[in-house]
Amino acid sequence: MNGSASPPQPHPHPLRRAAQNGLMQVEGWFDSAFGPKLNPLTQLGALGYFYFWIVAATGIYLYIVFETSINGVYDSIEYLTVEQWYLGGIMRSLHRYASDALVITMMLHLLREFVLDRYRSVRWFSWFSGIPILWLAFASGINGYWLVWDQLAQYIAVATFEWMDWLPLFGEPIANNFLTRGSLGDRFFSLLVFLHIALPLFLLFAMWIHLLRISRPRVNPPLALAAGTFAMLFLLALYKPALSHPPADLGMVVERVSLDWFYLGFYPLIEIWSAGWVWLLLVGTSTVLSILPWAPPFKRSSPAVVDAANCNGCTRCFEDCPYGAVVMGPRDDGRPFPSIALVSADLCTACGICVGSCPASTPFRTSTQLVTGIDLPQFTLDKLRKDVDQALARLKGESKVVIFGCDHGNDIGKLASPDVAVFSLPCIAMLPPAFMDYVLTRGHADGIMLAGCRENECFHRLGVEWTELRIGGKRDPYLRDRVPRDRIATAWLAPSEPGELAGRLKAFRDNLMAMKISAAKDGEKEHSHVS
Amino acid sequence: MSRSLMPGAMKFLGQGAAYLALAVVLGYFSNSPAYIRLAPDTAVIKLSISHGGQHKGECGTRQFANIKETRTTRRALQLCPRERHSVLVEIFLDGERVFSREQPPSGLSSDGPSYFYERIAVPAGRHRLDMRMRDSGRVEGFDYETTQEVELEPARNLAIVFSTPSANFVIK
Numbered sequence: 001m002n003g004s005a006s007p008p009q010p011h012p013h014p015l016r017r018a019a020q021n022g023l024m025q026v027e028g029w030f031d032s033a034f035g036p037k038l039n040p041l042t043q044l045g046a047l048g049y050f051y052f053w054i055v056a057a058t059g060i061y062l063y064i065v066f067e068t069s070i071n072g073v074y075d076s077i078e079y080l081t082v083e084q085w086y087l088g089g090i091m092r093s094l095h096r097y098a099s100d101a102l103v104i105t106m107m108l109h110l111l112r113e114f115v116l117d118r119y120r121s122v123r124w125f126s127w128f129s130g131i132p133i134l135w136l137a138f139a140s141g142i143n144g145y146w147l148v149w150d151q152l153a154q155y156i157a158v159a160t161f162e163w164m165d166w167l168p169l170f171g172e173p174i175a176n177n178f179l180t181r182g183s184l185g186d187r188f189f190s191l192l193v194f195l196h197i198a199l200p201l202f203l204l205f206a207m208w209i210h211l212l213r214i215s216r217p218r219v220n221p222p223l224a225l226a227a228g229t230f231a232m233l234f235l236l237a238l239y240k241p242a243l244s245h246p247p248a249d250l251g252m253v254v255e256r257v258s259l260d261w262f263y264l265g266f267y268p269l270i271e272i273w274s275a276g277w278v279w280l281l282l283v284g285t286s287t288v289l290s291i292l293p294w295a296p297p298f299k300r301s302s303p304a305v306v307d308a309a310n311c312n313g314c315t316r317c318f319e320d321c322p323y324g325a326v327v328m329g330p331r332d333d334g335r336p337f338p339s340i341a342l343v344s345a346d347l348c349t350a351c352g353i354c355v356g357s358c359p360a361s362t363p364f365r366t367s368t369q370l371v372t373g374i375d376l377p378q379f380t381l382d383k384l385r386k387d388v389d390q391a392l393a394r395l396k397g398e399s400k401v402v403i404f405g406c407d408h409g410n411d412i413g414k415l416a417s418p419d420v421a422v423f424s425l426p427c428i429a430m431l432p433p434a435f436m437d438y439v440l441t442r443g444h445a446d447g448i449m450l451a452g453c454r455e456n457e458c459f460h461r462l463g464v465e466w467t468e469l470r471i472g473g474k475r476d477p478y479l480r481d482r483v484p485r486d487r488i489a490t491a492w493l494a495p496s497e498p499g500e501l502a503g504r505l506k507a508f509r510d511n512l513m514a515m516k517i518s519a520a521k522d523g524e525k526e527h528s529h530v531s
Numbered sequence: 532m533s534r535s536l537m538p539g540a541m542k543f544l545g546q547g548a549a550y551l552a553l554a555v556v557l558g559y560f561s562n563s564p565a566y567i568r569l570a571p572d573t574a575v576i577k578l579s580i581s582h583g584g585q586h587k588g589e590c591g592t593r594q595f596a597n598i599k600e601t602r603t604t605r606r607a608l609q610l611c612p613r614e615r616h617s618v619l620v621e622i623f624l625d626g627e628r629v630f631s632r633e634q635p636p637s638g639l640s641s642d643g644p645s646y647f648y649e650r651i652a653v654p655a656g657r658h659r660l661d662m663r664m665r666d667s668g669r670v671e672g673f674d675y676e677t678t679q680e681v682e683l684e685p686a687r688n689l690a691i692v693f694s695t696p697s698a699n700f701v702i703k
């Protein structure tokens with residue numbers, strides 16, 4: 001039996017679906033090794049921040065000890081690397097490797113958010129603000145390589161200016177400043193050092209902007225992951241210290257450079273293609289990335305709506321919304337509560353998590369029309385109750401189960417049968433705990449299965465976490481104590497794991513049957529005892 | 532393998548492998564493979580010239596009807612057209628032309644210098660360089676010509692500039 005569900009969501013493009021399955025496969029391997037809480041692939045943003053802080057801390061040390069003049073800088077860095085290898089050298093290597101790791105992390109993060117489709121319509125902001133982050137991160141890294149003033153720096157300096165000269169901005173080619181030995185002055189070098197402080201600060205600012213529309217972003221990796229990551233960088237720094245090229249000499253051409261491909265990978269293209277093509281490539285890619293959030297297919301659901309008569313200003317929806325789309329405002333309806341929930345339509349993704357938070361979302365109310373404090377116009381709680389009532393009336397069998405799933409998790413439609421009813425919600429956390437109570441304590445069903453995205457992979461970021469906390473009695477609204485927890489099963493699985501889900505369902509139903517049989521036996525015993 | 536079933540030792544190995552893989556990628560690609568920009572036994576001549584072509588047209592002498600009624604700042608007697616000729620530069624290496632370009636003046640009113648910036652890879656060794664420039668709009672011949680012998684060791688970066696004061700090419 002297939003209980004009706006939320007309005008059908010457009011399915012992801014087959015290519016995107018394939019990429020998602022591939023990603024889930026790889027993340028599954030990482031889950032096996034690290035466990036879901038420490039899986040680095042699910043906290044790439046937090047790891048990005050972590051690498052940034054390492055780069056910043058080591059950078060401050062290097063800045064204090066290195067000499068910022070064009071003639072002194074090379075030797076002072078050589079001193080740090082060779083003589084003071086145990087401190088300055090390690091700092092330098094950490095500075096380099098953490099910067100490189102930042103690029104890898106950032107690129108994987110971009111790719112992952114893209115594949116998981118977490119950048120569209122009202123979620124455009126984080127994506128769009130990621131583009132300047134890309135430019136600033138690369139500019140900071142490239143700028144850093146100039147400061148060593150070795151042959152690599154020379155190559156980058158000349159190539160950068162030849163590249164810039166393509167733009168019709170400067171009259172005289174600025175690359176002319178790098179013609180001959182001694183043509184570069186301390187003034188210019190001070191500018192480079194200044195930039196190497198300013199650009200990373202802008203980057204940090206952009207990273208802050210990036211998270212403005214995300215409530216409770218994860219910006220720190222769990223301690224064990226941070227420690228492991230740092231240990232890896234530290235060992236790498238010892239094993240393969242970062243070294244300089246021979247000192248720069250503008251009288252000679254740099255014939256051969258050992259590039260840092262993470263930051264400088266596109267530099268050879270400036271010579272192999274041409275400056276113009278490289279501009280086209282980078283500006284073109286950035287432009288395409290920037291407009292992606294508005295590319296079809298358009299799926300914009302109507303935002304959540306507050307019903308003043310049913311909102312008592314308890315702030316739970318405000319606390320739970322993953323997108324900061326609910327704000328508490330003053331009321332003007334004369335009711336004796338301090339505030340009322342207000343939804344910012346342009347931030348709301350219609351995930352329904354707030355519906356699950358609202359204390360008014362209880363199906364036990366007898367009114368024929370179930371109106372709650374905050375609701376989704378396309379898929380109201382009233383409709384959910386009606387659908388559930390209908391489905392429950394039709395369920396028959398020995399172990400009747402209701403599965404609540406999520407539009408972004410497994411396709412639960414296939415699991416429907418005469419003794420299993422299924423309902424797909426925009427997010428599993430849309431289900432108010434009172435609904436679980438309702439389904440179980442009214443004796444309509446023997447068990448409930450909650451099927452959502454994998455732990456730490458929730459499409460709406462916080463849905464699985466809130467659901468766990470509500471069932472565990474750790475977050476308002478709590479699931480009441482009287483609800484038997486052994487009759488609720490959770491299955492946090494990727495859409496690519498339908499087999500695993502079916503297996504969990506079977507195990508759960510076997511368990512329900514076993515409970516029924518032992519209860520019957522207990523009953524018999526009691527009965528015989530009495531007689 | 533089901534996700535919860537991986538035993539402790541395997542988990543440990545798995546994490547180690549993941550960290551090791553990241554370390555190898557970081558350690559390798561942070562400075563390899565090397566990018567080779569120049570074939571062996573090659574030097575580079577860098578042409579970097581900014582030179583204003585001569586003005587098109589002669590300066591004219593102005594006649595004033597009543598010079599006292601003209602503002603002092605407007606009393607210049609000479610009136611010169613600002614537009615310049617484009618500049619042609621040609622470089623010959625051992626008699627063979629390796630560079631030739633006619634560059635129009637910069638600026639919105641074509642009154643700025645013509646800019647040249649070019650990298651020319653040449654075999655290392657002794658060479659005769661002929662450098663020629665035309666900046667007067669003439670159809671044939673050159674306004675400046677310099678010939679010089681140069682010894683280029685491999686990877687040498689030789690700069691050719693044009694010195695306006697001495698009105699000739701200079702090699703650095």
Ligand code: HEM
Nearest residue numbers: 045046048049106110113118119123126127130131217218
């Ligand atoms: C230094 C580089 C970056 C850092 C440190 C960073 C950090 C973060 C963090 C901490 C989050 C929140 C994750 C969570 O708690 O769920 C996040 C989300 C996100 N980031 Fe980044 N980010 C970076 C670059 C980028 C780039 C380059 C893009 C894409 C162009 C991007 C796109 C996104 C998107 C789409 C989200 C998800 C927003 C949502 O769930 O609605 N980020 N980022």
Ligand code: SF4
Nearest residue numbers: 321348349351352354
């Ligand atoms: S539907 Fe989701 S995004 Fe919209 S207000 Fe509710 S919790 Fe926030």
Ligand code: SF4
Nearest residue numbers: 311312315317358373
């Ligand atoms: S959870 Fe419900 S009652 Fe509480 S503030 Fe939000 S809408 Fe109002």
